[in-house]
Amino acid sequence: MQKKMVENKHLNSQFSLNSETKISVIDYDAKKFQEKEVKEIEECFHFKHTPSISWINVSGINQTEVIKQLDEHFGLHPLVLEDIKNLEQRPKIEDFGNYIYIAIRALHCNETTKEICSEQISIILGKNFVITFQTGKQKDIFEPIREKIRKNKGKIRKMQSDYLVYRIIDRIIEAYFDILENFGYEIEFLEEQLISNPNINTLGMLHNLKKEMIQIRRSIWPLREIIGSLERGESSLVKRTTRVYLRDIYYHTVQLVDNIETSRDILSEMIDVYLSSINNKTNEIMKVLTIIATIFMPLTFLAGMYGMNFKYFPEIYWKYGYLLFWIIVIVVVVSMLFYFKRKKWV
Amino acid sequence: MQKKMVENKHLNSQFSLNSETKISVIDYDAKKFQEKEVKEIEECFHFKHTPSISWINVSGINQTEVIKQLDEHFGLHPLVLEDIKNLEQRPKIEDFGNYIYIAIRALHCNETTKEICSEQISIILGKNFVITFQTGKQKDIFEPIREKIRKNKGKIRKMQSDYLVYRIIDRIIEAYFDILENFGYEIEFLEEQLISNPNINTLGMLHNLKKEMIQIRRSIWPLREIIGSLERGESSLVKRTTRVYLRDIYYHTVQLVDNIETSRDILSEMIDVYLSSINNKTNEIMKVLTIIATIFMPLTFLAGMYGMNFKYFPEIYWKYGYLLFWIIVIVVVVSMLFYFKRKKWV
C-alpha cells in the first residue's frame, strides 16, 4: 500500500527516489575490522553467515530491487519492505522474532537556510547484523560511529549488534538536541526583541517557531515509545548489558519531550505577552485621541460660534468679549484635564 | 431501537433506504475462483458450507428482509441486524465467538463538490465467509480488492477470511489518507494566502477546515481501538499470520490520529496568526487616526479662533499676525511629530 501523507513544507522529507544507491558494509568484532563499498548487493550476502557483526548501510533507496534482494536474502517480512520504501511513516518498532524493525525520523538542520528537514531512517537489528536505510539526500550522520569502530574507541567493538543499534539511535537523538538548542537560542533572541523592539515580525517568528515545534513533536513523541519498548521488550536480541544504555537514551527522549513542551509553553506565553502589549498600546493611543478630541472639539465649536455672521450678535461687540473667550477656553481645558486626571488617563 | 443522531450536514451520511439492493458473491481459494451477482439472497446461502472463502457484498440496505434472511441463515444475533440497519453508528467491533461484527465509517470525497461524505460499512467475519454491507450510494471502494482476487495478485487467494477483512479495512484507511492529503494541500494553500492576501474569507475557510477535522476525528479515533482489539483479541478467527498485517494498519491509524491532531494544532495556530494580524492592523489604523487628529484638531481650533468676528480683537490687526499664525502651526506640528517619534508611533 502506497501511503500518501499530510506533511507541511517545513519538514519536507526528501524524496530521493531517483538518487543513486550506495551500499557500504562494515564487518567487525573485537579483533578484526573490515570496511568496503559494494556495487552489487550480492557482495554483502555472505556477511550474514559470519559470526562477526556486519553493518550494511544502504543510502538512497530508489532501487527497489536492491531492497527486495536484501529483504529476501535476510528473510524479512514483505511488510518491512513496504515500510522501508514508505518515507513518510510514523516512527515505529516491530519485533519479528529473529529480527527487529525500527523506523525513526532523523532531523537535519540545513546550515545555510536554517531550514529543518526530516529524513526516515530504517534500522534492522538481527542477531549478528544491522542493516540501515537512509534516503541519501542528507548528510550522513553515522560517520562518527564508523570512526569509533575503525579506531576501536570505546567498547563498541566488544559489544554485539544491539549496542551498535543503540549507538545509531543515540546519534540521531543527539541531532535532536542540537536542533532544540538552536530553538533555545532563537527563543532567547526573540525574548530580547520582544523587550527592546516588539513588532509584527517578532510575532510572526514566534508563531513560526511554534508551528515548527508542533511538527517536530510528531517525530519525538513516538521515539519515546520505541526506545521504551526496545528496553523493556523481551527480545533475546537485546542483551541485558545493553538495556542500561537504552534506559539512558530513554531518559534523553523523555528530556526531549520535556524540553519541547516547556518551549511551547514559553512560546505561548511570549505570544500572549506580545498581544497584551498590543492591546495596551491601542488603549494608550485611544486615550491620546480621546483627550485631544475632548479638549479641542468644544473649543473649536466655541471659536466657530464667534465666527458666525449674525447681524444681531451682542457678544462680539462687547469690549471684553475676546478676553471672555479666552477665560472660557482656559476653564474648559483645566476642567477637562482635571477630569482626565481623576480617570487616571494622564 | 431506532437510533436518531446528532450529525451535522458536512459529513451527511447517505440514507439510501430506497435504493436498490445489489448482492454480489465472490468465492475463492488458492486454486479456484467464482464471481457472480445474485438476484435472490437464497442463491448465496450454499456458499456458507463450501470450504473456500466466500465474500458476500450487499450494497444498498433498504431491503430489511434480505438482511434478515442473511442474518438468520448465518446465525447472527438480532442486535447485529439492528446495528447494520442503523447507519449512524459509532465505529465498533463485537466478537460473538463464531463470528466478529465490525462497523466502520468510510470517507468519500465528492470529486466535483469537494464535499466529504461518510458511509457506514458493516463487516461480518466468519470462519470461511465475509459479509460486507454498504449503503450503495457511494462509489464502491472495494473494486481494487476484487481485482486482486480475480487476478490472483499478492497472497490474498492463499490466505483465510481474516486476511480479506484486513484488506477491506486497509482499503478504507487508504481513503482516509487521501482525504487527509487533500486537507494538507488546502492548509498549504491557506498558509500562502495568509501571507500574501489575508482576508475574512481565509479565516472562514480555516474555521471550516477545523470543523471538518472535528467531524472526521470522530470516525478515526474509534478505528484505532477497533483494529487494536482485533489484533490483540483472542478470537481464533484471526490467525497469527494476519496479526502482523493488522499491527501494520494499526500503526497507520495511529498515524492518522497523529496527522489530524497535528493539523488541528497548525490550523489553530494559523487562526491565531490571522487574528493577531487583525489586532495589529487595528492598532496601526488607530495610530494614523490619532496622529491626524492630534495634529489637525489644535490647528483647526487656531484657524477657527482667528476667524472670530470680535470687534475688539487685537491680533488680527497686527502686521505679522498671519506670519505668527504660521509659526505657531509649524511649532505645533513639529512638536507633535517629535512626541509621536518618541512614542514610536511613526
Next chain:
Amino acid sequence: MQKKMVENKHLNSQFSLNSETKISVIDYDAKKFQEKEVKEIEECFHFKHTPSISWINVSGINQTEVIKQLDEHFGLHPLVLEDIKNLEQRPKIEDFGNYIYIAIRALHCNETTKEICSEQISIILGKNFVITFQTGKQKDIFEPIREKIRKNKGKIRKMQSDYLVYRIIDRIIEAYFDILENFGYEIEFLEEQLISNPNINTLGMLHNLKKEMIQIRRSIWPLREIIGSLERGESSLVKRTTRVYLRDIYYHTVQLVDNIETSRDILSEMIDVYLSSINNKTNEIMKVLTIIATIFMPLTFLAGMYGMNFKYFPEIYWKYGYLLFWIIVIVVVVSMLFYFKRKKWV
C-alpha cells in the same frame, strides 16, 4: 445525610415531595401476565415470592413511609433508602450482592417551553423483581416497555429481570438521543444564522447551548461507567445472554459522550467564528472612520484658515486664491487615497 446540591436552573430537577404516590405492579413470565395499580404498598409484597418477574413502579416519592416499607420488606440497605430520597444524586451503581441499586438521570424535553428537565430514576434489580422509583412530575417514559410486556412483543417475556432493567436503561438512553438530536437541529439553525445575519443574540444562543451541554454532560459521563460496570460486573443477577445487550447500550453511551464532545467543539468553533467576525468588522469600521478623518481634517483646517480675519492676509486678495485652494484640496484627497490604496485600506 440530607444532601444539598449546586444545580443550575436549566436542568431543574422536579422536587415532587408533595405529589401523590402511585404504585403499579406488573407480574409476568413467558406464559402469564398480570398488571394492577395498588393503593397500599402491602399489596405488592407477595410478588416477591412468586417465581415470575415482578416490576413494581413507584411514581412520586413523597411518602417516605412507603419507600421505607418497601425497603424493609425487600431487605434493602438503609443507604439505598437515602439514595432514593436524595433526588440530586450523581448517577451511580452499587452491587449489594442479592440486589443491585442503580441511580440514573432521565432527561425530558418540555414540548412547549423547549426547556430540558432532568429527573432521577432509581432502579433496584433483584433476582425476580425490579423496583423503579420516579418523581412522578414528568411524563412516564416507561409506557412503551409496559406495552411490549402486555402484548408479548419481542423476547422480553422470555427473559429475566436483568433484561427488563436493560430495557429500562435503553429507554432512558433513547431519550438522551432525542435531546441531542434537538441540539443538532439548533446548531444547524444557528450555523445558518451565523452566515446570513449574525448578531449578539446568535452569540447568546450559542453560549446558552454550550452551557446546557456542560450540564447534560454531567448526567451522561457517569452513565458510561454504570453500564460498563454492569456489563463487566460479576453479579450473578446479570446473565450472560443479557450482557451482549448491555454491551450494545454501552456503545450507545460512548456514542452519546462522543456526540456531546464533538458538539461542544463545534459550538466553541462557531463562537470563535462570531468573535473573529466582530473583530473584523470593528477593523472595517475603524478604517472608514480613519479614511474620512484623514481626508477631511486637513481640508477643514485649510478652509478654516482661509476664513481667518487677519487684516494682512495676502492670499485672499489673490485672483486665483480660490482656484489654488481647490487645487490643494484635490492634491490632498488624491494623495491620501493613494496612501490608503498602498496600505490596502480601500
Next chain:
Amino acid sequence: MQKKMVENKHLNSQFSLNSETKISVIDYDAKKFQEKEVKEIEECFHFKHTPSISWINVSGINQTEVIKQLDEHFGLHPLVLEDIKNLEQRPKIEDFGNYIYIAIRALHCNETTKEICSEQISIILGKNFVITFQTGKQKDIFEPIREKIRKNKGKIRKMQSDYLVYRIIDRIIEAYFDILENFGYEIEFLEEQLISNPNINTLGMLHNLKKEMIQIRRSIWPLREIIGSLERGESSLVKRTTRVYLRDIYYHTVQLVDNIETSRDILSEMIDVYLSSINNKTNEIMKVLTIIATIFMPLTFLAGMYGMNFKYFPEIYWKYGYLLFWIIVIVVVVSMLFYFKRKKWV
C-alpha cells in the same frame, strides 16, 4: 521539617498556635456512654485499654507537649506528630498498620463576612479509639455527631471506631456541599446580573468566584483519593460493614469534584459571555462614532469653505448659493445613510 506554604489569603487557614487547648473525651459502646472534658492529657490515657470506643478530641494544637504525650502513649510515629502540627498539609492518608492517620481540610463559611476559611483536621483511627485534632479557631463542626452518640440515635453506638471516622468525614463533606450550594446561589445571582445589568463588577465577582474554586478544588481532589483508598484498603481496622458507607461518601466526593468542575466550566462560559458583549458594545459605539464623523466631517468642511474670505469667490455671490449648499448637504447625508444601510450599520 517545618513546612512553609504557598497559600493565598482567601482560604487563610487559622494559625491558632496561641489559643488554648481543650481536650474532650467520649467513651461509648452499645450500652454505656461517658463524656468529659479533661485538663490533663494523662486523664485520657486509660481509655486506650477499655474495650469501648474512645473518641478523644483535641481542639487547639498549640501545646506541642500535649500532642507529644498523646503520640507517645498511643505509640504513634514521629512523622504523625509533625503532620499534625503542620497546618498547611495536603489532605492525605497513611496506614501505619495498627492505626491509620488521616489529614483532611474542613471548610467553614464565615456567616458575616461570607469568607471561606479552611482548617486542617487530623484523625487517628485505632482499634478502639479515635483521636481528632482541630485548630480550635473555627466553630466545632462535630457537635451533631456527639449529639447522635449521646442520644444513641442511629446505629453509631452499635458500630466500631471505623464507623465513627466515617461519620466525622461525612460531616466534613456535608460542609463542602453547603459551601458549593452557596456558590450555586452566587452563580445564579451573577447570571441574572449578567443579563439585566452587566458591568465591570460582575466580571470581577466572576473572576473571584473562579479563583476561590481553584483554591477549594485543591482540598477536594485529594479527598477522593483518601476515601477511595480507605474503602479499598486492606486495613483490618476498616470493617466490611463500614465499607459500604465509605463507598457512599466516596460517591459524594466524586459528585463534589463533578460539581466544582462543572461550575468552573460555567463560570468560564459566563466570563466569555461578558467579554463577548463588551466586544460587541465597543463595536456598536464605534459604529455610532463613525456614522456621526462620516456625516458631519464633510459637511463641516463645506460650511468652513463657504466661510472663507477670498475676495474672488464666485459662489457666495450667487443668488441660490445658500440653497445649493443645503441641497449638497442633503445629498451627502442621504447617500451616507444609504451606504451605512447597505453595510448594515444602521
Next chain:
Amino acid sequence: MQKKMVENKHLNSQFSLNSETKISVIDYDAKKFQEKEVKEIEECFHFKHTPSISWINVSGINQTEVIKQLDEHFGLHPLVLEDIKNLEQRPKIEDFGNYIYIAIRALHCNETTKEICSEQISIILGKNFVITFQTGKQKDIFEPIREKIRKNKGKIRKMQSDYLVYRIIDRIIEAYFDILENFGYEIEFLEEQLISNPNINTLGMLHNLKKEMIQIRRSIWPLREIIGSLERGESSLVKRTTRVYLRDIYYHTVQLVDNIETSRDILSEMIDVYLSSINNKTNEIMKVLTIIATIFMPLTFLAGMYGMNFKYFPEIYWKYGYLLFWIIVIVVVVSMLFYFKRKKWV
C-alpha cells in the same frame, strides 16, 4: 555523549567546570563520628570498607579525573560518570543493583538579585556509603544535615545510608518550598497592585512569574516519580523503616506539584482579569470620545454654517437668529444625552 540543552536564562545552571574541587568525608555510626577534608581522592577510598556510614561530598566537578577515580574505585557504571558530568540532566533515578544513582535539581534563590538558579545534585547510595556531587558554585545546602550528624541530633546516627539520602532529598525539597513561598508573596503583592494600580508592568511581572513557574515545574515533576520509585522500589538498599519517611516526602512533592499548578491557574486568572479590565477601559474611553464627538460635531457644523459668507443668507439677518441658534444647540445636546442615557452610556 556530551548533551547540549535548551535552557532559558532564568534558571541558568552554573557551569563550574573551572572551579576548584573540594572533597569532604564524614564517617559515622551510632557511636563514633569522624569528619575531614581530603586533598587527594585516594584518602577516602578506605572508607568504602568500614562498616560505618561514609558520606563523601564532592563539590566542584571540574576534575574529571577525580570523578573517574571515585567511579572506578566504587565500581560505578561508565554511564553514571557521564550523567554526573552532564549538568543539564532531567532529574532521574537508576537502580544498578548494589548502588542507586539519583540526579536531582536543587533550586537556589539569589538573596540580592532574587534570581532563581538551579544546580544539579548527583547522589550515589551504596550499602554503607553515600557520595554526593555538587557544582560548588552555589551555597552548600547540606550544612544543616552535617550539623545534625555532628551533634547526634535526631535519629540520623542510628540509621543507615538510605536515611541519609532521605535527609539530603528532604533538604532539597525544603528549598523548593522556600522558593514557592516567595512566589506566594509575589502573587499576593501583584494581586494588590492589580486592584490598586494596574498597569502594563504588573502584567509583565505576572507573565514573568508564569514563565518562571513553567521552568521550575520541569524540575519538580520528575522529582515525584523519583521519590515514588525509590519508595516503592524493591532495592534492598532502602530499608522498610526508611520507606515511611520517603512516603512522607513523596507527599511533599505531590503538594509541590499541587501548589505550582494552583499558582499557575491563579496567575492565568489574574492575567485574564487584567486583560478584561483593559478591554473594559478601552470601551469606557471609546464611549467618552463618541459622546463628545456626537455632541460637538453637529454643533460645530451649525456654527460653521452660520459663519458662511453667502450674500443671500436670510437667517443671519433675522433678529432672533442668534437666539434660534442657541435653541437648536440646546435641543441637540439634550436629545443626544437622552439617547446616550437610553443606551446606558452615561
